[in-house]
Amino acid sequence: MENRILPLLLLIFCVACSSKLDKETYEKYRNSGQEITANVQAVLLSNVGKAIQTGGPEYAVEFCNLEAESIVDSLNGEFDCNISRVSAKNRNPNNALQTEQEKQMWQLFAEQPLADTLVESGNNLIYYKPIRTGMPACLKCHGNTSTDINAATKAKLEELYPDDLATGYQLNDFRGLWKVEFAKAK
Numbered sequence: 001m002e003n004r005i006l007p008l009l010l011l012i013f014c015v016a017c018s019s020k021l022d023k024e025t026y027e028k029y030r031n032s033g034q035e036i037t038a039n040v041q042a043v044l045l046s047n048v049g050k051a052i053q054t055g056g057p058e059y060a061v062e063f064c065n066l067e068a069e070s071i072v073d074s075l076n077g078e079f080d081c082n083i084s085r086v087s088a089k090n091r092n093p094n095n096a097l098q099t100e101q102e103k104q105m106w107q108l109f110a111e112q113p114l115a116d117t118l119v120e121s122g123n124n125l126i127y128y129k130p131i132r133t134g135m136p137a138c139l140k141c142h143g144n145t146s147t148d149i150n151a152a153t154k155a156k157l158e159e160l161y162p163d164d165l166a167t168g169y170q171l172n173d174f175r176g177l178w179k180v181e182f183a184k185a186k
């Protein structure tokens, strides 16, 4: 246990003192991050909701497979940033934790009930915010594979995501992280 607490304390300290980020910059980009993730979340939810209505969750899985990434990418231009979703238990292989910072952030949010944070990385400012399975609908595709996810949906998931790690969640579990990268204003 101790060997996990020390790195975590150091990390919290580093995030807290987050070098030269003055309060104004921090608040400005944090607000943008909050606004952007709320927007993207709403767009994704409305799309997945419509797809479920059209053809049930199994159709919506196919829809997400084809469209989720491009829906998120299409909003990058609008907000002048780079938006992604990452997870230690990812469904889409592109959404795995990759950088050391992503892994540290994952650990931080897994162990602390923090709302969000903004960190510096080279010439970028990166906003991170946890994504939870906040509504029962999430479980139709991320819940228990025998009780929450129906057989057709399960088959579709196995077909499209053979290495899927993103099932077995309960309501309000920590499912992923929003990551929004901004180029620092010069």
Ligand code: HEC
Binding pocket: 048, 052, 057, 058, 060, 061, 062, 064, 065, 066, 068, 069, 085, 086, 087, 089, 090, 091, 092, 093, 095, 131, 132, 133, 134, 135, 137, 138, 139, 140, 141, 142, 166, 175, 176, 177
């Ligand atoms: C209709 C099925 C379905 C529903 C409902 C659904 N998801 Fe997903 N989710 C998917 C699919 C499919 C992907 C992979 C999309 C892709 O290929 O980019 C995914 C990806 C994700 C990711 C990106 C990380 C990863 O694992 O690739 C997060 C985070 C996520 N879902 C959270 C949620 C949350 C939170 C809810 C409820 C608000 C939810 N999902 C509802 C099917 C669903």
